[in-house]
Amino acid sequence: MTAQELYSQFVDLLQKEDKGKAVQLVLEKLESGELDILTLYSEILTPAQNGLVCWQDDSLCIWREHVRTSIVRTVLECCYPYVVKEIPxxxxxxxxxxxxxxxxxxxxxxxxxxxxxxxxxxxxxxxxxxxxxxxxxxxxxxxxxxxxxxxxxxxxxxxxxxxxxxxxxxxxxxxxxxxxxxxxxxxxxxxxxxxxxxxxxxxxxxxxxxxxxxxxxxxxxx
Ligand code: B12
Structure with missing residues (x-):
């Protein structure tokens, strides 16, 4: 699976606010070696966050931004053992x-x-x-x-x-x-x-x- 495909899958899970599957997807790919931390951070998590845009009259947007950020924060914390593993x-x-x-x-x-x-x-x-x-x-x-x-x-x-x-x-x-x-x-x-x-x-x-x-x-x- 390419980083672009993984990005699309991840954003889809964020949109559905499916924290469990989002965390699971990332951890499985890191564990199998298909994904590394730098690709995850720069090609998946950063664009997923910076792609969020709220229009002033959208009452569903800001609280959803909080929810999505909280899912990304959980992903980051779960990845820490892989960060340590990749130091060498x-x-x-x-x-x-x-x-x-x-x-x-x-x-x-x-x-x-x-x-x-x-x-x-x-x-x-x-x-x-x-x-x-x-x-x-x-x-x-x-x-x-x-x-x-x-x-x-x-x-x-x-x-x-x-x-x-x-x-x-x-x-x-x-x-x-x-x-x-x-x-x-x-x-x-x-x-x-x-x-x-x-x-x-x-x-x-x-x-x-x-x-x-x-x-x-x-x-x-x-
Ligand atoms: C998620 C988000 C939020 C969340 C933040 C939750 C959280 N716990 O972090 C919530 C909903 C709380 C929020 C609130 C607000 N937000 Co906001 N938010 C965003 C959003 C969509 C994504 C930010 C993010 O997480 N990016 C992901 C990270 C990984 O990317 P990054 O920050 O660019 O970091 C990378 C590099 O810059 C670099 N880097 C970052 N820091 C550092 C430091 C060092 C030392 C180094 C070396 C490198 C480095 O490394 C990172 C990895 O590559 C941005 C959109 C955007 N384009 O930035 C708006 C944005 C930052 N927010 C904005 C605004 C206006 C607000 C609010 C004022 C909205 C409001 N009316 O209430 C409030 C302000 C809150 C406050 N006082 O800080 C504006 C800021 C515009 C401006 N004035 O400059 C943006 C740009 C949206 C926009 N286009 O208008 N927001």
Missing amino acids: KYRVANGEKVIIGCPSEEYHEIGARMVADYFTLLGFHVTFVGANTPQSEIMNAIAHVKPKIVGISVSNFYNLVAAGKIVGSLARIRKEEDLDFRIVVGGNAFRLNPKAHENIGADAVLQTFGDLKRYAGEVLQR
Whole structure:
């Protein structure tokens, strides 16, 4: 079965809100080796999520978006053993630490969650602080974890201001306390605004697994 066929089957199950069969389909394909994590994330789950469109007058759409996202979230969590199993295929790091999170009021978490798994595949130790995390808590996590990379995910354009404040504070403590970490950003808000990462002072904007792998290789070689 091609990735395109699997995508169609998966979206059909999402539309029927059949969580059991959606999870089963993915796990069977991963177990048989017909599917790998990168194909699943980039060619099936990401387009399935980003293909969701709600029109303003559709009262059935938003709550259904919640249901579908929750099914995708379950699929992601069930896949974690396969993420761990595939680390030897992609490893560039040796347990160096990464923190991934989203600013306050940013409730879109699937992109951030996938990126956390991308870093795991690359051999990093990942601390996923998740959606809607206050700036003070992100700072507390950094003081405790002492990461090599901090990743901030922003989907909604309006949360770029909050992301900018976090990046500004991160850059300040990095300088004041002579810490050695990179600040990377990603997500829909940066895809639509190609200069935004420069304006808020992030070290890099990354979106795909390929971007991450190349950047991680450069950071670790320094
Ligand atoms: C699902 C969804 C929701 C769900 C989210 C549930 C959840 N728990 O995550 C719910 C229903 C809650 C929701 C709510 C809202 N949403 Co919404 N949502 C979406 C939708 C359809 C899919 C998002 C998604 O899951 N994508 C899948 C992931 C895997 O893709 P991704 O985020 O692009 O991530 C990839 C890369 O960008 C990258 N990446 C992501 N983050 C990072 C971080 C780093 C560090 C790196 C390196 C890489 C990286 O890696 C990922 C894998 O490839 C998008 C559509 C879209 N095109 O984005 C709208 C969208 C993001 N939502 C939108 C809006 C407007 C809203 C609401 C304001 C709607 C409303 N009126 O209430 C609220 C806001 C909530 C809030 N305060 O955050 C707009 C945002 C537009 C804008 N202003 O910028 C979008 C674009 C829809 C649209 N076309 O209008 N939403």
